[in-house]
Amino acid sequence: MGDEQWLDIGDAGQLAQQPLQQVMIGKTKAALSYANGQFGVINGSCNHVGGPLGLGTLEGDYVTCPWHHWKFHRITGEGEPGYEADRVPRYECKVEGGRLLVRDAPASTRNRLPHAKHPLDRDLKRAPGPLRVWGLSTTIMDDAHPRYSTSEALLQSALEHAGAKHALEFRMTKLRALDFRACEGYYSKSAYACTWPCSISQVHHHDGMNEVYENLVFWADVILVATPIRWGVASSLYFKMAERLNTVQNQITLRNRVMLKDKVAGFIITGGQDNIQAVAGQMLQFFGELGLQFPQFPYIAHSRGWTAEDMERNVEIVQHSRQLHDGARALLDRCVDLAARLAVGAAPPFERAGRKAAGVERRGPPASG
Numbered sequence: 188m189g190d191e192q193w194l195d196i197g198d199a200g201q202l203a204q205q206p207l208q209q210v211m212i213g214k215t216k217a218a219l220s221y222a223n224g225q226f227g228v229i230n231g232s233c234n235h236v237g238g239p240l241g242l243g244t245l246e247g248d249y250v251t252c253p254w255h256h257w258k259f260h261r262i263t264g265e266g267e268p269g270y271e272a273d274r275v276p277r278y279e280c281k282v283e284g285g286r287l288l289v290r291d292a293p294a295s296t297r298n299r300l301p302h303a304k305h306p307l308d309r310d311l312k313r314a315p316g317p318l319r320v321w322g323l324s325t326t327i328m329d330d331a332h333p334r335y336s337t338s339e340a341l342l343q344s345a346l347e348h349a350g351a352k353h354a355l356e357f358r359m360t361k362l363r364a365l366d367f368r369a370c371e372g373y374y375s376k377s378a379y380a381c382t383w384p385c386s387i388s389q390v391h392h393h394d395g396m397n398e399v400y401e402n403l404v405f406w407a408d409v410i411l412v413a414t415p416i417r418w419g420v421a422s423s424l425y426f427k428m429a430e431r432l433n434t435v436q437n438q439i440t441l442r443n444r445v446m447l448k449d450k451v452a453g454f455i456i457t458g459g460q461d462n463i464q465a466v467a468g469q470m471l472q473f474f475g476e477l478g479l480q481f482p483q484f485p486y487i488a489h490s491r492g493w494t495a496e497d498m499e500r501n502v503e504i505v506q507h508s509r510q511l512h513d514g515a516r517a518l519l520d521r522c523v524d525l526a527a528r529l530a531v532g533a534a535p536p537f538e539r540a541g542r543k544a545a546g547v548e549r550r551g552p553p554a555s556g
């Protein structure tokens with residue numbers, strides 16, 4: 188190799204000011220580090236899903252990826268102890284005449300060790316069998332001292348109806364029973380940092396949201412979501428869950444992969460005071476973005492109104508309201524009816540989500556070299 192293959196990266200003194208930075212070697216992003224009087228240069232694209240290593244942090248001799256914190260030795264490019272063979276390419280470098288020079292071709296190759304697949308990382312194919320109904324209760328209570336939940340009671344009526352009238356398999360998830368982490372904002376780093384399966388589930392294998400993903404993405408054909416109204420919006424647990432569903436919506440943005448197809452959602456919304464239409468509007472918007480479909484009249488709701496503060500009376504009304512429980516059953520009927528039509532191919536084969544009129548941006552994952 189001749190000297191012409193050394194590229195001038197810049198003033199060595201200035202480059203030494205930062206422990207880690209991203210530089211370009213031709214068209215390739217690299218992570219340039221400086222510690223203990225020595226430069227190190229490795230490829231800047233992480234082995235995981237292409238995170239920008241040069242924008243990460245330096246921990247000892249390891250470059251930590253800013254996306255999900257995989258580590259690579261800053262000089263050899265090898266993974267952390269135990270994962271050495273999971274490596275990114277390294278580059279030779281030297282200082283001459285106060286300039287940092289880097290070879291324009293890597294001195295080692297990239298190698299990805301096989302990693303065990305997450306259980307959610309599988310084919311989206313629906314398991315055969317009759318329609319399946321999943322109820323999701325998002326209300327919060329102390330189950331050691333349970334109270335009557337109007338939204339959950341109506342959901343229960345709808346689910347029992349799925350079994351009694353339609354002979355369908357059904358199940359209920361009480362969101363409060365799941366121990367799950369809040370979204371940690373991977374999408375805010377980069378759309379590509381928000382992965383499927385969810386980055387949090389990949390790190391915390393037993394995260395409670397896995398039950399939601401399993402039922403929503405793989406198991407259910409009909410999804411009934413029940414929420415109380417709290418301060419004019421759905422329950423806080425509902426929103427905590429919704430943020431974690433970014434992983435589903437983001438697949439549409441990144442890969443044109445609509446994960447929820449031919450699935451139908453309906454909503455049960457109850458509150459002591461009003462704002463039903465705003466809550467329903469938000470839920471319809473959100474689940475519509477995920478790709479769910481809705482029957483005619485996709486929600487039922489109940490509230491006592493602004494001036495009614497006698498909540499014990501509210502409980503009594505819902506407990507004994509034939510109309511409301513029949514309404515929940517009728518909502519289930521409408522959802523099942525639509526799901527049955529979709530199951531026999533009535534749904535048009537949409538190519539992509541229509542959320543953004545400009546279409547899905549196809550810029551592909553970050554390049555790796």
Ligand code: FES
Pocket residue numbers: 233234235236237238239252253254255256257
């Ligand atoms: S850890 Fe680097 S992209 Fe995920």
